[in-house]
Amino acid sequence: SATPVTVTVTGAAGQIGYALLFRIAAGEMLGRDVPVRLRLLEIPQAVKAAEGTAMELDDGAFPLLAGVEVTDDVKSAFDGANIALLVGARPRGPGMERGDLLEANGGIFAPQGAAIEAGAADDIRVLVVGNPANTNALIAQKHAPSVPPERFTAMTRLDHNRAVSRLARHLGAPVSDVSRVTIWGNHSATQYPDVSQALVAGEPLLPRLDRAWIEDEFIPGVAKRGAAIIEARGASSAASAASAAIDHMRDWVSGTPSDDWTSVALPSDGSYGVPDGLVCSFPVTAAGGSWRIVEGLDIDAFSRAGSTRPSPSCARSARRSRRSAWS
Numbered sequence: 001s002a003t004p005v006t007v008t009v010t011g012a013a014g015q016i017g018y019a020l021l022f023r024i025a026a027g028e029m030l031g032r033d034v035p036v037r038l039r040l041l042e043i044p045q046a047v048k049a050a051e052g053t054a055m056e057l058d059d060g061a062f063p064l065l066a067g068v069e070v071t072d073d074v075k076s077a078f079d080g081a082n083i084a085l086l087v088g089a090r091p092r093g094p095g096m097e098r099g100d101l102l103e104a105n106g107g108i109f110a111p112q113g114a115a116i117e118a119g120a121a122d123d124i125r126v127l128v129v130g131n132p133a134n135t136n137a138l139i140a141q142k143h144a145p146s147v148p149p150e151r152f153t154a155m156t157r158l159d160h161n162r163a164v165s166r167l168a169r170h171l172g173a174p175v176s177d178v179s180r181v182t183i184w185g186n187h188s189a190t191q192y193p194d195v196s197q198a199l200v201a202g203e204p205l206l207p208r209l210d211r212a213w214i215e216d217e218f219i220p221g222v223a224k225r226g227a228a229i230i231e232a233r234g235a236s237s238a239a240s241a242a243s244a245a246i247d248h249m250r251d252w253v254s255g256t257p258s259d260d261w262t263s264v265a266l267p268s269d270g271s272y273g274v275p276d277g278l279v280c281s282f283p284v285t286a287a288g289g290s291w292r293i294v295e296g297l298d299i300d301a302f303s304r305a306g307s308t309r310p311s312p313s314c315a316r317s318a319r320r321s322r323r324s325a326w327s
């Protein structure tokens with residue numbers, strides 16, 4: 001039978017980890033004929049809880065699950081890893097400034113990047129879920145100089161899925177009919193959910209939407225959905241975030257449909273005026289195991305804003321495009 005794919009999941013004892021691991025073990029990420037070996041990385045205080053999750057994974061008797069290891073050692077967690085899902089991060093606590101948050105996450109993602117550099121498999125693919133995801137992806141990538149930069153991605157698929165679902169509901173169409181939606185920017189309130197290229201059942205979607213609905217309900221509704229989930233559930237999005245991570249990795253490995261694209265934050269190659277190397281969400285397709293940014297979309301305001309005045313952050317580029325897109 002096939003050699004198992006080694007999948008490392010950090011923050012494995014957290015709520016996203018709990019929703020994610022069982023779907024990976026069931027073959028929903030890499031396919032129902034691909035055996036997987038799971039590596040669960042946690043901080044020492046949470047290792048026992050991760051071991052409990054590993055016991056439950058055993059009890060699932062998943063035919064594709066070739067083994068589960070739990071560790072608090074960063075180096076061994078990534079040794080031979082083919083796929084890394086970096087979920088564990090330091091949330092912003094009370095009184096914590098942005099600088100404190102960056103420093104705390106630097107302390108997590110720099111060593112993880114270095115461990116990937118040192119021991120991961122040649123085909124390593126990394127998805128950062130832990131916030132601030134774009135920045136954390138950049139930190140990890142900078143510490144793995146021999147890995148192609150585009151193997152480090154950050155997740156905007158949850159925002160993408162939220163946008164697709166909201167459009168489908170608004171139009172009374174099945175989600176499978178909605179395509180070519182883009183999340184520009186990053187997973188934060190500054191993101192720009194873009195429907196200018198979107199299709200419903202293959203036809204342009206824009207003529208069927210009211211501009212006020214897009215500006216006043218759709219865009220803020222997608223950007224603030226995370227807060228609405230926290231308000232309703234008393235906890236942040238978990239199963240939907242895990243589902244988006246599965247979608248992201250599945251598309252990366254298996255490819256996107258020929259007539260659609262998805263949204264992924266990855267190091268910019270200068271496309272659309274976003275400064276080189278900045279981790280930013282773009283419309284992308286996947287084929288042969290690689291992402292490719294969809295080029296040449298007619299979003300003049302966006303590209304003009306970026307190329308004439310390079311901005312320090314992709315969030316700024318996206319925000320600027322949002323301001324001008326409807327003006």
Ligand code: NAX
Nearest residue numbers: 011013014015016041042043046088089108130131158241
């Ligand atoms: P939890 O607090 O339930 O779990 C996080 C887990 O990470 C904990 O078990 C903790 O012990 C572990 N951890 C912390 N530091 C670690 C380290 N250095 N190595 C290994 N494990 C470590 O959070 P959860 O709800 O699972 O969310 C995880 C992350 O996802 C958060 O940063 C959250 O902000 C982020 N999210 C990102 C989303 C996105 O779309 N990009 C959406 C959902 C979510 O908010």
